[in-house]
Amino acid sequence: MLKSLLLYIALLFIGSAVSQICPPSNFLQPCSCSEETKTISCEWIETPWDIKETFDRASRYINETTVFDVLKIHDTSINTIPADSIISLKFLKVSIRGNTNLESISPTAFGATLEYTTELNLYSNRINTEGSNERTIYELINKFIKATFVDLTLNELSSVPANAFGLLPNLKDIFLSYNRITNIKSHAFSGLSNAGRIRVSSNKLRSIGISIDAFEGVSSSATVYLHGNPIRELEEGMFRPLLDRANMTTVGGSSCGPTGCKVELVSCDRLIVGWICENVEFYKGRLSGAMCTDDQDVFEYCVSL
Numbered sequence: 001m002l003k004s005l006l007l008y009i010a011l012l013f014i015g016s017a018v019s020q021i022c023p024p025s026n027f028l029q030p031c032s033c034s035e036e037t038k039t040i041s042c043e044w045i046e047t048p049w050d051i052k053e054t055f056d057r058a059s060r061y062i063n064e065t066t067v068f069d070v071l072k073i074h075d076t077s078i079n080t081i082p083a084d085s086i087i088s089l090k091f092l093k094v095s096i097r098g099n100t101n102l103e104s105i106s107p108t109a110f111g112a113t114l115e116y117t118t119e120l121n122l123y124s125n126r127i128n129t130e131g132s133n134e135r136t137i138y139e140l141i142n143k144f145i146k147a148t149f150v151d152l153t154l155n156e157l158s159s160v161p162a163n164a165f166g167l168l169p170n171l172k173d174i175f176l177s178y179n180r181i182t183n184i185k186s187h188a189f190s191g192l193s194n195a196g197r198i199r200v201s202s203n204k205l206r207s208i209g210i211s212i213d214a215f216e217g218v219s220s221s222a223t224v225y226l227h228g229n230p231i232r233e234l235e236e237g238m239f240r241p242l243l244d245r246a247n248m249t250t251v252g253g254s255s256c257g258p259t260g261c262k263v264e265l266v267s268c269d270r271l272i273v274g275w276i277c278e279n280v281e282f283y284k285g286r287l288s289g290a291m292c293t294d295d296q297d298v299f300e301y302c303v304s305l
Contacts, residue, residue, distance in 0.1 A: 021068070023061035028054065038069040040089070045076040052085045059088040067116055070095060080104050087111035095121040103128055103156075107139035114143050118170075124154040129161070138164040151175040153199075160188040160200070160214075167191045175199040177225070183209040190217035202228035202255060207235045215242045222246045227253030227289050232267050234290060234298070236275045243286045252289035268292035268301040277302035 022033035022040075030049055031042035042054075051073075071091040073081075075098040083106040090113045096102070102125040110117075120141065127137050138161065141150055148170050157179040165174070168191055181203035188211070189198060195218060205226065215224060224242060227250040234251070242249055254261045266273075276283050280302050290298040 021062065021066045023058045027061055028058045030054070031058075033058075039072060040068055040070070040091075041072040041074075042076060043072060043074045045078075048077065051078065051081060055086045055089060062089060064088065066090070067092065069093065071113075074098050076102075078102055080106070081109045082106050083108040084111070085109045086113065089113060090116045092116060093119040093121070095119075095123075097121055097123040097125065099125045102126055104133050104136055105140055107136060107143060109140065110143070115146060117144050118146050119149045120144055120147050121149075121151045122155065123151050126156050127152065128156040129159050134159065135161050135164070142166045142168065144168075145170070147171055149173045152179070154178045157181055158183075160184045162186045162188060162211075163190065164188045165191040167193075169194055171195055173197045173199075177201045177203070177228075179203050181205055184211060184214040186211045186213050187216060188214045190215075192218050192222070194219050195222050197223050197225070199225040200229075201225040201250070201253070205229035205231060207231050207233045207238060210238050212238045212241065214238075215246065218246060220245055220247060223248040223250070225250050227251055228255045228264065230255060230264055232265070233272050234266055234276065234287075235272070240275060243283055246286070248286055248288060250288045252291050263291065263294065265292060265294075266290045266298060268296075268298055270305065273298055273302070277305060 020035065021038060022035050025032065028040070030045050031040055031054060033040050067090045069091070070093045073096045078099055079101040080103060086109065088111060094113065094117050104127065129137065137152070142165065145168070147168065149172065153175045157176060158181060160176065160181060162185040165188065171192055172195060174192065174195060177199045181200060182205060184200070184205070192198065198218065224246050231251050252264050252266060255264050276298060280299050284299050292298055292301045
């Protein structure tokens with residue numbers, strides 16, 4: 001009887017150890033882990049902390065087959081995530097947001113999770129593309145080969161470099177709104193053959209800052225959001241290939257700055273939009289928000305000629 005009881009207790013202990021996915025709490029500080037939601041959270045950390053040391057220490061107590069649902073690094077004081085910071089742990093979703101000092105993430109910051117993560121949320125940090133950081137964030141994104149969703153809204157990106165997005169056939173949504181983007185270079189989005197939504201709205205783009213082949217290769221079902229940018233001219237060389245390929249493109253709308261918001265109007269000069277007027281019905285289903293005045297859009301202008 002005693003042997004049976006001891007065996008039962010041992011089996012319970014083993015079963016508990018196998019089912020437990022979180023490391024002992026002291027090995028993950030200042031972060032925490034939830035067994036219930038399979039989430040590792042590093043939130044509201046105002047003091048300096050070594051990310052690499054934290055996750056190296058925790059990984060020694062986590063089974064290598066474990067795949068967490070979510071990693072949260074929210075509202076911390078970190079200014080960078082260096083190389084080899086989170087090498088062995090795996091997550092379906094990685095959310096790094098609200099870190100107002102975070103300017104860069106090394107392209108080699110992550111390891112095993114690159115083949116598991118489907119959502120990469122980098123919303124509202126200070127990630128920039130200045131100087132040596134011009135391609136850094138894009139190199140990181142291209143390593144997440146299973147990603148279907150990437151959000152870089154509300155950062156400090158100033159450009160989308162040539163060939164920024166490589167072959168990412170799984171990526172459906174890329175959000176780059178509310179940054180400081182002034183230029184999109186050659187073949188920047190060409191690797192997004194299956195993207196459904198490409199948001200570059202509410203930046204500082206003008207027609208002259210967009211390469212004529214920036215969107216070459218994007219999916220024919222994609223919607224490209226360019227509204228809220230000071231785009232005044234629907235230049236044929238750039239916009240015709242985009243409208244001929246993408247399912248829908250938005251321009252115009254309102255752009256907001258420190259002094260308030262204004263409606264972005266396009267120049268409805270015959271010499272500029274004549275190519276649209278030649279095929280109004282076709283482009284009517286592919287271009288939205290192109291207002292010549294507060295009460296007349298480009299298609300109404302074409303009809304009035």
